[in-house]
Amino acid sequence: MEVDETVDSLYSSGLPVIFSDTCSLLNTFEIFNDKRKENFLETFREVLKRIEDKKYNSVIVYKVAEEYEQNCSRTLAQLGIELNYFFSKMNHYISEDEKSKLTVYSDKLSSGVRGDVEKLLKQSLICSKQVNLFNQAVARMNNGEAPAHRGKRESTLGDCIIMEYISYISSQLRGKGYSQPIHFVSSNTKDFGTPLRPVDKLKQLFDLHEITLHNDYWYIVNNGDNVIVTS
Numbered sequence: 001m002e003v004d005e006t007v008d009s010l011y012s013s014g015l016p017v018i019f020s021d022t023c024s025l026l027n028t029f030e031i032f033n034d035k036r037k038e039n040f041l042e043t044f045r046e047v048l049k050r051i052e053d054k055k056y057n058s059v060i061v062y063k064v065a066e067e068y069e070q071n072c073s074r075t076l077a078q079l080g081i082e083l084n085y086f087f088s089k090m091n092h093y094i095s096e097d098e099k100s101k102l103t104v105y106s107d108k109l110s111s112g113v114r115g116d117v118e119k120l121l122k123q124s125l126i127c128s129k130q131v132n133l134f135n136q137a138v139a140r141m142n143n144g145e146a147p148a149h150r151g152k153r154e155s156t157l158g159d160c161i162i163m164e165y166i167s168y169i170s171s172q173l174r175g176k177g178y179s180q181p182i183h184f185v186s187s188n189t190k191d192f193g194t195p196l197r198p199v200d201k202l203k204q205l206f207d208l209h210e211i212t213l214h215n216d217y218w219y220i221v222n223n224g225d226n227v228i229v230t231s
Contacts, residue, residue: 021159024187133165134164
């Protein structure tokens with residue numbers, strides 16, 4: 001979908017918006033990450049349900065969809081390794097029949113997680129590549145502007161593309177008088193920061209367009225939005 005078509009669709013729907021970056025999608029596979037404060041998969045599934053119920057609009061920048069496809073198989077394989085390790089710890093306590101059932105369960109779990117992410121992608125407005133925004137992202141990267149930074153510019157092009165799209169779409173919506181919440185979910189704290197401490201240059205942009213940064217979907221699920229009814 002063209003970017004301006006995305007803006008028109010979001011404005012017409014009058015729903016809160018969720019932008020997700022690549023790592024927020026891939027995090028759904030990290031079932032055994034003990035560092036997370038919540039069950040990321042369970043939270044993701046609740047967000048997906050709310051998107052399916054038309055309580056939120058989900059927007060995916062084309063670069064996020066590309067990066068997800070590039071990294072999905074590797075991340076899914078890692079989940080398989082973690083599941084096998086987990087089940088191997090139980091080898092001495094379960095029968096061969098139970099082991100077989102666990103293997104089937106493991107396969108279903110892996111395919112189920114991937115299916116959930118792909119459901120979200122299908123429910124999302126996916127913005128196509130737009131030359132002017134891509135060129136602005138390249139300029140942002142070359143100038144070392146956040147989320148790019150010195151010594152790691154080329155590897156942050158994807159983040160710069162995402163930021164240009166979020167900035168443009170949000171500015172266009174706010175310019176039309178759109179007053180619903182706009183959320184950006186990314187666990188990439190190094191390049192984007194945290195809700196309490198966004199990267200300085202990005203904080204100005206977030207404040208200007210009233211964009212709320214989250215490192216996971218937890219806040220959206222547990223706090224929700226007071227949706228403003230528009231005529």
